[in-house]
Amino acid sequence: KAGVTQTPRYLIxxxxxxxxxxxxxxxxxxSVSWYQQTPGQGLQFLFExxxxxxRNKGNFPGRFSGRQFSNSRSEMNVSTxxxxxxxxxxxxxxxxxxxxxxxxxxxxxxTRLTVL
Amino acid sequence: xxxVEQSPQSLIILEGKNCTLQCNYxxxxxxxxxxxxxxxxxxxxxxxxxxxxxxTKSNGRYTATLDADTKQSSLHITASQLSDSASYICxxxxxxxxxxxxxxxxxxxxxxxL
Numbered sequence: 001k002a003g004v005t006q007t008p009r010y011l012i013x014x015x016x017x018x019x020x021x022x023x024x025x026x027x028x029x030x031s032v033s034w035y036q037q038t039p040g041q042g043l044q045f046l047f048e049x050x051x052x053x054x055r056n057k058g059n060f061p062g063r064f065s066g067r068q069f070s071n072s073r074s075e076m077n078v079s080t081x082x083x084x085x086x087x088x089x090x091x092x093x094x095x096x097x098x099x100x101x102x103x104x105x106x107x108x109x110x111t112r113l114t115v116l
Numbered sequence: 117x118x119x120v121e122q123s124p125q126s127l128i129i130l131e132g133k134n135c136t137l138q139c140n141y142x143x144x145x146x147x148x149x150x151x152x153x154x155x156x157x158x159x160x161x162x163x164x165x166x167x168x169x170x171x172t173k174s175n176g177r178y179t180a181t182l183d184a185d186t187k188q189s190s191l192h193i194t195a196s197q198l199s200d201s202a203s204y205i206c207x208x209x210x211x212x213x214x215x216x217x218x219x220x221x222x223x224x225x226x227x228x229x230l
Contacts (some may be wrong), residue, residue, distance in 0.1 A: 004159070028149035041222075042205070042220050042221065042223060043160075043205065043207075043220040044220070045218055045220075090159050090160075092159070105162065106161045106162075107152075107159030107160045107161070108159050108191065109157075109158055109159050110158075110159055
């Protein structure tokens, strides 16, 4: 059974540009969550989608947005990139809404974004 | 403010030795606590999930304990192997069980050497 896949794996952009990252969850999983990971801050929650609806959103500016398609694939978009957006962006999928007591989240390998 | 603190920040041990990683949290109300292992350049992998009523859970050589009264958890690794070298992240979920209530520790970086 294929795991969570993320594309692209690496990305280099310049300040002011925008970027779209893609996440394909494990087949059958309906929940996709996005996280930003930086050395100083660790993992920080961005947002979660379940059945094409955004369920929760973390404390990130409106430049960060996302969506989920009917096949549960998800994309996140960052507009007007800043140097501080350089990070590893991880997505995770699960059967049900993440955080549930018996629900394991499966993470993808991440997309390493570098903003110059 | 909900917080998860892990100690030590980093640890170096010899192959075959045991070690224990600590996690203290102030998340309230509490739903569950998870330990993840993250290899360099890869996404985290779930090791254990414990609810309020569980005080120990094992996954092979990994054993997690939870004391909900003192809000402390530990991850014990037995007979360490070189492949155990990774970051170990403690994550606590609030009572609603939604992603926005997940609070992450900054991790303990473990290095196992010969």
